[in-house]
Amino acid sequence: MTQHAAGAAVPKRYNPRLEMYKGIWRRLRKNKSAVIGGGIVIFFILLAIFGPMLTPIDPNATDITNKNQPPSADHWFGTDNYGRDMFTRIIHGAKLTLIVGFLSVMIGGVVGVIFGIVAGYYGGWVDTIIMRIMDVLLAFPGILLALAIVSVLGGSLTNMIIAIGIFSVPAFARIVRGSALSVRKLEYIDAMKALGASDLRIIFKHILPNVTSPIIVQATLRIATAVLTASGLSFLGLGAQPPAPEWGAMLSAGRTFMHDSPHMVLIPGIMIVIVVLAFNIFGDGLRDALDPKMNK
Amino acid sequence: MVETILDVRDLRTSFYTDEGEVKAVDGVSFSVPKGKTIGIVGESGSGKSITSLSILRLLASNGKVVGGEVRFKGDNLLAYSEKKMRSLRGNKISMIFQEPMTSLNPVFTVGQQISETLIEHQGMSKKAAMAKSVDLLKLVGIPSPDKRVKQYPYELSGGMRQRVMIAIALACNPEILIADEPTTALDVTIQAQILGLIRDLQQRMGMSVVLITHDLGVVAETCDYVAVMYAGQVVEYSDVRTLFRKPKHPYTVGLLKSLPRPDEDQEKLIPIHGTVPSPLHMPVGCRFNPRCPAATDLCREKLPDLFDDGEGNQVRCWIYNEQWPGEKEVDVFGEERTARC
Ligand SMILES: Nc1ncnc2c1ncn2[C@@H]1O[C@H](COP(=O)(O)OP(=O)(O)OP(=O)(O)O)[C@@H](O)[C@H]1O
Ligand SMILES: [Mg+2]
Numbered sequence: 218m219t220q221h222a223a224g225a226a227v228p229k230r231y232n233p234r235l236e237m238y239k240g241i242w243r244r245l246r247k248n249k250s251a252v253i254g255g256g257i258v259i260f261f262i263l264l265a266i267f268g269p270m271l272t273p274i275d276p277n278a279t280d281i282t283n284k285n286q287p288p289s290a291d292h293w294f295g296t297d298n299y300g301r302d303m304f305t306r307i308i309h310g311a312k313l314t315l316i317v318g319f320l321s322v323m324i325g326g327v328v329g330v331i332f333g334i335v336a337g338y339y340g341g342w343v344d345t346i347i348m349r350i351m352d353v354l355l356a357f358p359g360i361l362l363a364l365a366i367v368s369v370l371g372g373s374l375t376n377m378i379i380a381i382g383i384f385s386v387p388a389f390a391r392i393v394r395g396s397a398l399s400v401r402k403l404e405y406i407d408a409m410k411a412l413g414a415s416d417l418r419i420i421f422k423h424i425l426p427n428v429t430s431p432i433i434v435q436a437t438l439r440i441a442t443a444v445l446t447a448s449g450l451s452f453l454g455l456g457a458q459p460p461a462p463e464w465g466a467m468l469s470a471g472r473t474f475m476h477d478s479p480h481m482v483l484i485p486g487i488m489i490v491i492v493v494l495a496f497n498i499f500g501d502g503l504r505d506a507l508d509p510k511m512n513k
Numbered sequence: 514m515v516e517t518i519l520d521v522r523d524l525r526t527s528f529y530t531d532e533g534e535v536k537a538v539d540g541v542s543f544s545v546p547k548g549k550t551i552g553i554v555g556e557s558g559s560g561k562s563i564t565s566l567s568i569l570r571l572l573a574s575n576g577k578v579v580g581g582e583v584r585f586k587g588d589n590l591l592a593y594s595e596k597k598m599r600s601l602r603g604n605k606i607s608m609i610f611q612e613p614m615t616s617l618n619p620v621f622t623v624g625q626q627i628s629e630t631l632i633e634h635q636g637m638s639k640k641a642a643m644a645k646s647v648d649l650l651k652l653v654g655i656p657s658p659d660k661r662v663k664q665y666p667y668e669l670s671g672g673m674r675q676r677v678m679i680a681i682a683l684a685c686n687p688e689i690l691i692a693d694e695p696t697t698a699l700d701v702t703i704q705a706q707i708l709g710l711i712r713d714l715q716q717r718m719g720m721s722v723v724l725i726t727h728d729l730g731v732v733a734e735t736c737d738y739v740a741v742m743y744a745g746q747v748v749e750y751s752d753v754r755t756l757f758r759k760p761k762h763p764y765t766v767g768l769l770k771s772l773p774r775p776d777e778d779q780e781k782l783i784p785i786h787g788t789v790p791s792p793l794h795m796p797v798g799c800r801f802n803p804r805c806p807a808a809t810d811l812c813r814e815k816l817p818d819l820f821d822d823g824e825g826n827q828v829r830c831w832i833y834n835e836q837w838p839g840e841k842e843v844d845v846f847g848e849e850r851t852a853r854c
Contacts, residue, residue: 341574341575403615404612405615405616408609408678409618409629411571411602411608414599422629
């Protein structure tokens, strides 16, 4: 923010925050992979919102006479072992996948940001307790934590969202704590306190705006992880239950027919890869754009 | 006798660190008369800032006021709830800091930041607060205030920003303004302007000022009373004339001797030997004894109280007590005693 102040040609009316957003947009546009990743992400979001309205077929409509068909003009992605149209199911699955991704990251994000800000802002024993809990959560390797939570709560779409949400909390808490800690040390925060500002107002008005960049980057990257985790859990039968057209569940169902009808695993598998990759690339691009120092 | 608005009694503040308890403030007493300016002077690390932060209860989370009283118009602030304390800060007691360059949030306009306090404490509407902000900028001597109010901190110079900080601090007509080295970061000419502004506003608004500084020249020009701090304690408290004419504590004497004075024929400037003790390893007895030219065994064994001379001036030194075991020629009260130092 302040580096603009030192700039030689400062325009007359200039809003530091607006200028910052402009800079981010400029850098983001220049980053090719971020543009591609962002494009795919937007495409999938639009697909998830409008796709189901545009496909005339019921994703769960079975057609036993047409089962295990390879991709064709009638069935672009082929059919599965019940003769259901895979293309329709993939589109409906996109909606499920993105809902799971966004919702779980939202839950994890809100809780994690609150924990992180409280820990970073108050410090002391509050910080110690919160961060030790986060350490415990982080000690579970990868998907294992989500797996453990779902097995306690029972396998269902809602429980899976909650589990992945909890699974995302420590990542947010850590990042936000670090930023909150550094913002907390700025003099103007002390000045605000000396003027009688409440902690809540300082946090929302003066600290949160300073930590939005890392939160956005983290959220984007976490959606990729959430989608992957959700597919994994559904694959194991702990997430979306059949006949829901969830990609992980479809992948799992296709396993038995992998030999004769490879499209049944390939197509959902490729979709998962594309979406996860797109969010990851986009997240990386965002990080570079939001934190120009990293490039130098 | 002037009414006392703030009375700090035996204030003790500790920080709990990995190396142990740091007694940053250890028995500080002074009072702030209504409408007057009191200076707090002392070397770096003597606890000046921590004293003022303790008064407003703004300590870092590892710090705690462990004893004493802070009486504001008779009420002990240390017993206030956090909510009550918050409505006092920036409203009845305001504070400004050393660093005007970083004391403002870079992403809000000057007007937004002044308004924030007015909205918080006086429940003003945004529009009314903005209008008042313009008045306040005018009050602190900022030219074309209606334009400045819409500007961001980066568009202002350091002196200008400190004026804005003062405007924010004075927005609610506080009864006390605590200024922690408000001019240290500024150019000499700007320093004089800011101090002049504070003095001027103090007279107009009738508030009391606690001015923290390590510049005795500033004290001489600005303050009515002075508390000299050394290693977390007040070693001398007196009115400013007495302090400069008849300093009592050997530390004060040393400070004055190390200060160039145009009004006196000085042979040379004499620095005080030795260094400030670490708060983790305070000397036994008087804190100043390792550096004091007059130290006796009593000074090395027992910490003196803050003795009152009966005229409202106080000194924490054995020389001014009947128990003083030192040489008899320093037996008379006053500067003859410490002049030997
Ligand atoms: N958060 C903290 N944790 C531990 N010790 C601290 C903390 N804050 C201050 N101290 C200690 O308290 C003592 C007094 O500090 P203070 O900031 O009041 O000094 P000061 O008189 O204002 O000095 P300066 O002139 O440099 O501003 C110092 O020895 C410092 O090390
Ligand atoms: Mg200080």
